[in-house]
Amino acid sequence: MVARAHQVAGTLLAGTALAGSLLAGCSSPVGVSAAPHAADPLCAEVVLALPRELAGMSRLTTSSQATVAWGDRNAPVVLRCGVEPPPPTTDPCVTADDGVVAVDWLAVEGEVGPDGSGDWTFTTYGRDPAVEVLVPAAVAATRSTSFLIDIGPAVARVEQTRSCL
Template sequence: MNPASRARRPLSVAAAASALGLLLAGCTSAVSVASAPHAADPACASVVLALPEVLGDLELLDTTSQASAAWGSPEAAVVLRCGVDAPPPTTDRCVTVETPGGPSVDWVTVAGEPDADGATDWTFTTYGREPAVELLVPAAVTAGHSTSFVDQLGPAIALVEPTRSCL
C-alpha cells in the first residue's frame, strides 16, 4: 500500500463512522406532536429556544412539529405546544405558578378522567398570554410524578408578555 492511500484510509474510516452515527441517530423516534394553529408566531421560537433540557427528572426529546417540545419517554411524553388559541375568560381553575427566583405564570388547569389506577391526564394552558402555550401531562406521567415541574417553564413562558391574569 502506498503512503498516499494509507493517509486517506483513516479519513475514510472516520467518515464512515460519522455517517453511521448520523444514521443511528436518525433511528431515534421523535414524539409525534400536532402543530398548534399559531406555531409560526415568532414569540414561539423564543419560548422553545429557552425551554429547559430537563423538566423535573424528564429529559427533552425530539418532536415532529414546529414550536413544540416533549420530555420523558416517547410512549408517555409531557408535550408542550406553543401557539395554541388563548383561552377566553373561563370558569376552569386558573392558578398562578411562582417560578423560584423568577416570573409567575398563570395557567388554566383542566384534569381529564382518572384511569383505572386513578392517575389523571392534565392540560395546562397559559392564561393572558398570546400566543398561548399548552402543556399536556399524560396520566402515565402523573402516576409517578407531581406536576410541580410546571414552574420550571416560567422563564421561557415569560418571554411572552402577559396581557391579563387570573382573578
Template sequence: MPTTRTVRRTAALTLGAGTAALLSGCAPAVPVDAAPYATDPLCADVVLTTPDSLGEGLDRVDTTSQATTAWGEPSAAVVLRCGVEPLGPTTERCVTVEAPDGTSVDWVVVADDPADEQGSDWTFTTYGRVPAVEVRVPADVASARSTSFVDALGAAVSRAPAERSCVGLDAF
C-alpha cells in the first residue's frame, strides 16, 4: 500500500508533467497555408531534412500546415512551403545558390515591393524542381541579415529532383 508521501510525490510529478505538456502546447505556431501539392511524398523528405537553424536567431518554430516549416520569431518568420505551383519560363531574376557541400539550387528571387526592395518581403521559389519549394523572407529578417542562409536549404530542397534550370543564371 502506498504511503501518503509516495502518493503526494506521484501527484506532484504527474501535475508537473501535465503542466509542461500544456505549456509546450501553448507555444505559438506560425500560421501557414498549405501549398496546392503539399501531399507530394517528396515534400515530406524536403521538410524533414531542413536544418534546425538558419543561423543566429533563426531557430525552427512550429507551423500550422503540412509540408511547411519556419525559422525565427513566429511574428516575422522565414517560412518554407513545399508543393507550390512549379514556375514556368520567367523573366524574373533567377540565381543559382551553391551550398558549401556543392549542392546547387536554382531560385527565382522576387521582391514583393520592387519599388522598395530594402523594405520588402522576399520570395524565393525553386526553378525547375518538382515539387517546387517556396521560401518567404520577411522584410524584418532581410533587412537585419543577408539572405545567404538560403544555401543552408540546398541539401533539403535537392530532394525534389531538378528537371530544368534557369537560363542566364546569376551567381548568389
C-alpha cells in the first residue's frame, strides 16, 4: 500500500511538473526589439507607470528592455520607449488629451491591406526619449486608438519640449 501511495504521488508530481512546463511555454515573451535608447532611465519610469490592462487588453511579457505589449500575442499592441525623437515633419500630429495630461503623437498608417486597414505607428512628438506605439491593423479595425489617453500619464514622465501646431 505504501509503495502504491509513493507511485501515485510520483505520478502526480510528474503531472504537475509537465503542466507547469506547458504553462511556461504559453507564457513565452512577445519578441520585441529594444529601441536604441531603451536604457535611458526615463524609459524605466515610463514602463513602470504603464497600466496592466489597456482598453480591455491584458499586458503580455516582452523580450526586451523598455518594451510593453498588450492584447493578443499574435497581434499585440507594442510600446517601445527610447526610439529616436522624430524631427519636424509633415506627418499628421494628434494630441491625446484627457483634460489633465496631453501627449502629442505623430500618427502614421502603414501599408493598407486588402481589408482596407493598415497597421498604425504612433510616436511621441517633442519628447526625448521618444515613445513608439505600434497598433496592428487587427486591433485598429476593432478598437479605437483612444487608449493612447490611458498611457498618457506614463509617457508624460518624459518632459515635453515641442508640441504639435
